[in-house]
Amino acid sequence: MEILPTLGKVDACVTDPPYEGMAGGVQVYHPGVAKRCAVTVTVGAELGNADGLRLIESVTRFGAIVFCSFHWVDKCRAMIGGKSKALVSWYKRNSMPSVNNAPHYLTEYAWAVQYAPGIDWRKLRTHYDIPMLQAGCMAGERIVDGGKSVHPTQKPVELMERVLMPGMDTVLDPYCGLGSTGVACLRTGRRFIGIEIDEHYAAIAAKRLARAEADVRNSLPFPDPEPRPKQVTMFEAV
Numbered sequence: 295m296e297i298l299p300t301l302g303k304v305d306a307c308v309t310d311p312p313y314e315g316m317a318g319g320v321q322v323y324h325p326g327v328a329k330r331c332a333v334t335v336t337v338g339a340e341l342g343n344a345d346g347l348r349l350i351e352s353v354t355r356f357g358a359i360v361f362c363s364f365h366w367v368d369k370c371r372a373m374i375g376g377k378s379k380a381l382v383s384w385y386k387r388n389s390m391p392s393v394n395n396a397p398h399y400l401t402e403y404a405w406a407v408q409y410a411p412g413i414d415w416r417k418l419r420t421h422y423d424i425p426m427l428q429a430g431c432m433a434g435e436r437i438v439d440g441g442k443s444v445h446p447t448q449k450p451v452e453l454m455e456r457v458l459m460p461g462m463d464t465v466l467d468p469y470c471g472l473g474s475t476g477v478a479c480l481r482t483g484r485r486f487i488g489i490e491i492d493e494h495y496a497a498i499a500a501k502r503l504a505r506a507e508a509d510v511r512n513s514l515p516f517p518d519p520e521p522r523p524k525q526v527t528m529f530e531a532v
């Protein structure tokens with residue numbers, strides 16, 4: 295909230311803020327290849343609050359993609375302003391099972407809104423079928439420490455890549471967590487600004503972004519060379 299007004303304008307805000315209406319949390323023990331392989335914790339307001347969403351229109355030129363759950367899909371829409379382009383659904387086929395007599399939630403949403411023309415929206419789909427990241431001993435992309443997921447809501451980089459559109463050249467994520475939006479941006483040749491309140495998450499995000507940037511540099515057909523030692527002539531060598 296304090297940082298946003300100090301930024302210049304970005305082209306787009308692509309973010310996955312803390313979800314409202316899911317406070318309290320429950321623990322679900324998933325059976326896995328080993329006994330009690332992973333513990334999943336449903337999180338909500340304990341991760342912070344999404345009040346900063348009210349400010350994104352003032353720092354964003356063209357448009358935004360903002361993730362939310364069904365619990366506050368209407369409130370989130372009212373907070374971000376702009377003109378609706380789509381309500382995107384993310385189908386998480388491996389979502390955790392129902393608890394406490396709640397439905398089995400298999401879908402999350404993302405509002406796509408436009409503030410001004412400048413984004414080519416034609417590649418945005420209104421539905422993405424991408425599994426959630428596995429936790430615990432099944433973790434692949436998921437960042438774990440001592441067998442436990444470091445962040446409860448780390449998003450798949452593929453999902454974030456798929457919602458980045460032409461025209462979103464400089465992207466802001468004001469709730470960047472472990473930096474998944476940023477990794478997606480760097481991998482697709484965009485500039486990225488991330489803000490994260492939790493220092494531990496921010497430090498991991500910074501490392502992830504540095505690694506993603508190095509991977510991109512090394513995969514270029516003509517990688518940016520590290521400054522090479524100057525070749526010495528026969529005369530200089532003696």
Ligand SMILES: C[S@@+](CC[C@H](N)C(=O)[O-])C[C@H]1O[C@@H](n2cnc3c(N)ncnc32)[C@H](O)[C@@H]1O
Nearest residue numbers: 310312341342343448449469471472474490491
């Ligand atoms: C849903 S998570 C984002 C996860 C991220 N998409 C990822 O893949 O790692 C929301 C993040 O917002 C952060 N957060 C909450 N309130 C914040 C605030 N006021 N300013 C900045 N970050 C905040 C939380 O610490 C949390 O990491």
